[in-house]
Structure formats: C-alpha cells, structure tokens
Amino acid sequence: MLEGLHPNRPTHVFRITTDERSARAMTDMIGEIFDPAETAVASFETEDDGPWMLEAYFAHQPDEAAIRNLLRPIVGAEADKGVFLPLEQKDWVKSSLEGLKPVRAGRIFVHGSHDREQCLPSDIAIEIEAGLAFGTGHHGTTKGCLLAFVDELKMRTPRHVLDVGTGTGILAFAAAKVLKRPVVAGDIDPEAVRVARENARLNGIAAWMKLYVGPGIRHPEADRPGHFDLVFANILAKPLRMLASSLARVASDDGTIILSGLLYRDVPGVLSAYAHQGWYLQRRYNLEGWAALVMKRGNARALPRQ
Numbered sequence: 290m291l292e293g294l295h296p297n298r299p300t301h302v303f304r305i306t307t308d309e310r311s312a313r314a315m316t317d318m319i320g321e322i323f324d325p326a327e328t329a330v331a332s333f334e335t336e337d338d339g340p341w342m343l344e345a346y347f348a349h350q351p352d353e354a355a356i357r358n359l360l361r362p363i364v365g366a367e368a369d370k371g372v373f374l375p376l377e378q379k380d381w382v383k384s385s386l387e388g389l390k391p392v393r394a395g396r397i398f399v400h401g402s403h404d405r406e407q408c409l410p411s412d413i414a415i416e417i418e419a420g421l422a423f424g425t426g427h428h429g430t431t432k433g434c435l436l437a438f439v440d441e442l443k444m445r446t447p448r449h450v451l452d453v454g455t456g457t458g459i460l461a462f463a464a465a466k467v468l469k470r471p472v473v474a475g476d477i478d479p480e481a482v483r484v485a486r487e488n489a490r491l492n493g494i495a496a497w498m499k500l501y502v503g504p505g506i507r508h509p510e511a512d513r514p515g516h517f518d519l520v521f522a523n524i525l526a527k528p529l530r531m532l533a534s535s536l537a538r539v540a541s542d543d544g545t546i547i548l549s550g551l552l553y554r555d556v557p558g559v560l561s562a563y564a565h566q567g568w569y570l571q572r573r574y575n576l577e578g579w580a581a582l583v584m585k586r587g588n589a590r591a592l593p594r595q
C-alpha cells in the first residue's frame with residue numbers, strides 16, 4: 290500500500306509510470322471523476338529526478354477499458370501500459386499494525402493490544418484495533434492532527450468537539466480522554482463507525498462517544514450551528530473543500546478547525562475554500578508529504594511549521 294493514501298477498503302490498484310506533467314494531469318482527472326469515498330489517487334516521484342508514478346486505489350473493481358479511454362488523451366499509448374491489479378482482501382491495517390510501534394504525540398500514546406505495557410502512568414493511552422477502518426496514528430495525516438491538538442491544548446481547552454471522518458475514532462478518543470467530555474464523531478462508512486464503536490468500548494469511553502453514520506455533518510448531533518469549539522476533519526482535499534461552509538457553520542466564533550488529508554499541493558485550494566468562509570491558517574504541520582492545517586476565524590496570521 291502506498292504510504293500516504295486513504296484507502297476505503299480498496300480491492301484494486303491501477304499503477305502507471307510516466308512523467309510529472311502526465312502524472313499530475315491523470316491524478317486530477319481521476320480525482321475529479323471518481324467518488325473520493327471509493328477512490329484514492331496520488332502521484333509521486335519514484336526517485337530524485339526519476340520517473341513519476343500514479344497509483345489509484347479503488348473500492349470496487351474498476352472499468353479498466355473506460356479508465357484507459359479517459360487517460361489516453363493525457364498520456365497517449367502509455368495508458369495501455371498501466372496495470373490494474375487486484376489487492377489481497379485481508380485486514381491489512383490490522384496486520385500492518387502488528388509490526389508497528391506505538392505512536393506518541395505529547396502525552397497521547399496510541400498503541401495496539403500488544404504494546405499496552407509500554408504506557409507511562411502519566412500517558413493518555415488509546416488502544417486501537419483498526420480492523421478495516423483508517424486511523425492507527427501512524428499515518429502523517431492522523432499524526433499531524435494529534436500534534437495540532439496537543440499544541441492547541443497549550444493555548445485553550447476546548448469543550449465541544451466534533452470529528453468528521455472519524456475512521457477508527459482515534460482523534461475523537463484523544464479529545465474525549467484528554468478533555469474528559471463527550472465528543473461527537475461521524476463517518477460516511479458504516480464499517481468505520483462500527484470499528485470506532487468497538488474501540489470506544491475497548492477504551493472505556495463508549496458513554497462519551499456520540500457516533501453517527503453519514504457524510505459531513507449530516508446528523509442532528511453534528512449539525513449544531515456555532516456549537517463546536519474544536520472540529521477535526523481528516524478526509525481528503527475535495528470533500529474538505531465541499532464541507533467548508535458546513536464546518537464553518539457548526540464551529541464557534543472562537544473555535545478551531547483542524548483539517549488534514551491534504552497533499553502539499555492541495556493546500557492552496559483548501560485554504561481558499563475556507564477563506565471564503567472567513568477562516569484563515571494559524572498553524573501548519575507537514576508530515577511525510579501530508580499537511581495538517583489549524584484554522585481560525587478572522588484574520589489569523591499564518592505560522593508555518595515543519
């Protein structure tokens with residue numbers, strides 16, 4: 290699995306090696322055409338000054354001929370050299386987690402069942418069994434959100450937290466455990482919400498988790514204008530742009546929105562969508578090619594951070 294993609298239980302991958310211009314153009318086209326909940330696409334340089342590769346993961350068997358036809362105007366006959374491969378259907382997040390070390394962000398310590406003993410007494414420990422959901426803490430997007438949250442706590446203590454695209458529930462759990470308060474969290478994927486519910490039980494915070502299935506804020510618990518003083522949304526650039534007005538509406542005047550799931554090149558478009566709603570970048574975290582953005586209402590000053 291390509292580090293940095295957001296697979297929603299992918300069944301197939303399409304790979305093609307080409308030049309940078311074509312890779313970027315194909316990424317944009319696939320990103321525009323396919324449902325972001327079912328497709329994850331990224332292009333990257335395979336080595337310094339080397340060829341570029343595009344990888345697109347699909348949650349269903351894609352129509353190979355149709356995709357090649359779409360790509361031919363961009364890359365010509367190269368479209369036929371790209372390969373479609375079925376992916377082994379296994380609990381890949383869980384199996385990869387078994388070999389992974391725990392993740393730490395300040396006092397927040399995220400671990401699997403095999404690393405319980407490593408928690409310090411002062412830790413806010415979160416145990417995650419990812420199953421088929423996203424969010425073990427190892428991915429740059431999740432870690433960026435956790436680091437942003439830890440820094441946010443140095444400045445203020447949020448009271449009402451919303452986590453849109455909760456996956457395993459990891460960000461919501463961090464907020465509930467640190468703040469000792471209920472947190473509202475939703476995901477478009479019912480399987481992710483099932484996993485989050487189980488994890489909430491495992492962590493002894495089931496009573497604090499107000500979980501819902503649905504896109505964006507489409508639930509009465511989440512759709513509460515001006516209510517949330519901390520909103521997490523680690524999704525992808527396109528849905529984040531589409532959600533800008535909804536997230537801005539449910540965030541309080543003095544609230545914070547932490548956005549992630551963005552390749553560096555996606556940042557300007559997302560910032561522009563939120564600027565239209567009166568939200569500005571306060572801090573930025575760059576991890577492994579992914580950016581997490583801390584947004585504030587009003588004219589906050591940008592403070593880039595590596």
Ligand SMILES: C[S@@+](CC[C@H](N)C(=O)[O-])C[C@H]1O[C@@H](n2cnc3c(N)ncnc32)[C@H](O)[C@@H]1O
Pocket residue numbers: 295297325326422423424425426430431434453454455456457458459460475476477478481503504505523524528550
């Ligand atoms: C990258 S994962 C983030 C999981 C977790 N919050 C984390 O930080 O690790 C993105 C999650 O967002 C969900 N998702 C994608 N589009 C969504 C939308 N429009 N509304 C709600 N959830 C969405 C996906 O199903 C997936 O579980």
